[in-house]
Amino acid sequence: MQKRTGFVSRAAVGAAAALALLAAGCATTTGGDGANGGDASVEKGFKVGLLLPESKTARYEKFDKPYFEQALAELCEKCELSYQNADQETAKQQAQAEAMLTEGIDVLVLDAVDAEAAGKIVKDAKGQGVPVVAYDRLAHGGVDYYVSFDNRKVGEVQGRALIEALEKEGAAGEGQIVMINGSPTDPNAADFKAGAHAVLDGEVEIGAEYDTPDWSPDRAQTQMEQAITSIGADDIVGVYSANDGMAQGVLAALKSAGVDEIPPITGQDAEIHGIQRVISGEQYMTVYKAIRPEAETAAAMAVALATGEDYAGGEDGLTEVESGDGEKVKAVLLDPIAVTEDNVEETVVSDGFYTIEDICTEAYATTDFCTSADDS
Numbered sequence: 215m216q217k218r219t220g221f222v223s224r225a226a227v228g229a230a231a232a233l234a235l236l237a238a239g240c241a242t243t244t245g246g247d248g249a250n251g252g253d254a255s256v257e258k259g260f261k262v263g264l265l266l267p268e269s270k271t272a273r274y275e276k277f278d279k280p281y282f283e284q285a286l287a288e289l290c291e292k293c294e295l296s297y298q299n300a301d302q303e304t305a306k307q308q309a310q311a312e313a314m315l316t317e318g319i320d321v322l323v324l325d326a327v328d329a330e331a332a333g334k335i336v337k338d339a340k341g342q343g344v345p346v347v348a349y350d351r352l353a354h355g356g357v358d359y360y361v362s363f364d365n366r367k368v369g370e371v372q373g374r375a376l377i378e379a380l381e382k383e384g385a386a387g388e389g390q391i392v393m394i395n396g397s398p399t400d401p402n403a404a405d406f407k408a409g410a411h412a413v414l415d416g417e418v419e420i421g422a423e424y425d426t427p428d429w430s431p432d433r434a435q436t437q438m439e440q441a442i443t444s445i446g447a448d449d450i451v452g453v454y455s456a457n458d459g460m461a462q463g464v465l466a467a468l469k470s471a472g473v474d475e476i477p478p479i480t481g482q483d484a485e486i487h488g489i490q491r492v493i494s495g496e497q498y499m500t501v502y503k504a505i506r507p508e509a510e511t512a513a514a515m516a517v518a519l520a521t522g523e524d525y526a527g528g529e530d531g532l533t534e535v536e537s538g539d540g541e542k543v544k545a546v547l548l549d550p551i552a553v554t555e556d557n558v559e560e561t562v563v564s565d566g567f568y569t570i571e572d573i574c575t576e577a578y579a580t581t582d583f584c585t586s587a588d589d590s
Contacts, residue, residue: 252522253343254320259292260520262513263319263344265310265335267327267351268302270429271459272485273505274325275299277567278350281509282323289517302428304328304399311335315342321520322346323512326353328399329538345519349512351402352537352545359515359525360535360545363503365402368550369409369456372480375499375552376452377417379478389451390421392441394434394464396456398425401538406456406482414454421445426460435463442471453479458488461497484553484562489573493555493583502551502561511546558583 254260264282266274283295296314300307304327314322315338322339324346326332336346336355346353348360380386393410396403403425414420422441426433434455442450447468455461458481468476478498481488491497518525526532527546535545553561562568574584 252520254520256290256292256517256521259290259294260320261294261296261318262286262516262520263311263314263322264295264297264349265307265314265322266297266299266325266349267307268428269299270302270431271457271483273483277505278325278509281506282513285510285513286516289513293517300327302327304331307332308335311338315339315344319344321516323349323516324353324357325349326351329353329401330399333539347512347515347519348537348543350508351400352535352543354537354539354541356541357537357543358519360543361508361511361515362402362545362547363508363550364547365405366409366412368402368482368501368503369406369411370413371409371501371550371552372406372454372456372482372499373410373413375554376454376478376480377413379498380418380452383451383478385451385477386418389449390419390445391452391454392438392445392450392464393420393423393454394437394456394460395423395425395454396460397427397429399427400429403429403456410454410456418452421450426456429457429459431459431463433463434460435467438464438467439470442467447471447473450477452477455480457482458485458491458497458500459483461488461491461500465491465496484567486568486572489553489558489562489568490575490578492553493558493573493581494578495555499552499554502553502565502567504548504551504565504567508548511548515546555583559587 266278269275279297286293286295296319298310307327322344329351333354336353336357339346345358348357350362352360395407422444424437453464455464461479461481464479476496481497481500484500484502488497488500492500515525532544533547535543537543551561563570570587578584
């Protein structure tokens with residue numbers, strides 16, 4: 215197979231430029247005041263804390279943590295990473311943060327289980343002179359920087375893709391759709407939901423809608439079973455699922471109900487099983503968020519904060535967002551990418567996220583995507 219190398223995201227270019235800038239020591243020095251870091255140095259090294267929220271979604275352990283660790287090592291060879299995963303438990307994450315602060319971290323990168331509850335973590339850290347980068351989810355409490363994707367745009371991308379699928383199948387204006395949204399404690403989920411509604415409202419009839427605690431695939435399956443009972447399987451023409459894990463639960467419910475022609479289902483995170491469902495026709499699309507530049511940006515922000523430098527942002531610079539408790543935060547928001555069967559190779563494969571061999575396991579070897587890959 216001839217690998218295509220033309221796909222390079224603007225996010226990746228911007229993050230690489232930011233890394234090069236910091237590595238060269240070209241950021242503007244602000245002379246940290248202790249309350250916001252700035253006392254550490256790359257030459258001597260320092261401790262960086264990384265708190266990730268859960269392991270049900272494959273991305274965190276497989277991509278976010280190793281990408282962040284690699285980027286930090288490139289920027290600060292002598293730095294030490296302290297890492298914990300909260301397994302979707304708010305109290306556990308609080309305890310992990312307290313332990314890291316006790317051990318003496320110099321900067322904290324936090325992906326909150328619960329954005330509001332994480333405000334205590336942020337305030338505790340700031341009270342000890344430890345600056346905080348909000349990673350992927352915007353926590354309360356006055357974080358210093360925030361890096362994520364344009365989460366409202368993620369929902370818009372999903373909504374547009376679902377409408378596109380309905381139009382292709384001639385089902386636009388027919389039947390009803392079901393919305394399986396993300397966790398109500400995740401601020402990103404609210405943005406995904408708002409973005410999707412901005413596109414879907416007035417264009418489709420939403421027959422049932424659920425918020426899904428902990429992004430649980432099992433809960434999503436139960437919710438989809440309830441929707442099938444209340445609407446009727448034959449009248450469901452599409453499903454908005456906020457991520458790939460829940461899309462798996464949605465699909466299981468449809469198959470259990472004896473549905474042969476699976477309606478288009480959305481997803482997010484480009485998990486390997488989500489990509490495999492996309493190429494087999496069991497899921498219409500997923501959203502690919504280039505995690506490497508997100509992790510690299512977070513590492514660059516952390517190093518800047520610890521050493522008293524301004525982080526200037528990547529290719530497009532910094533924007534400003536408002537947290538749920540009204541704090542203004544400087545942020546980098548990366549662009550999400552819709553992935554359907556038509557562009558799997560040009561996105562997740564070309565970008566090195568997965569190989570053809572990863573995707574085309576025995577169960578999927580006879581799909582059009584895999585047979586075409588073998589022929590090219």
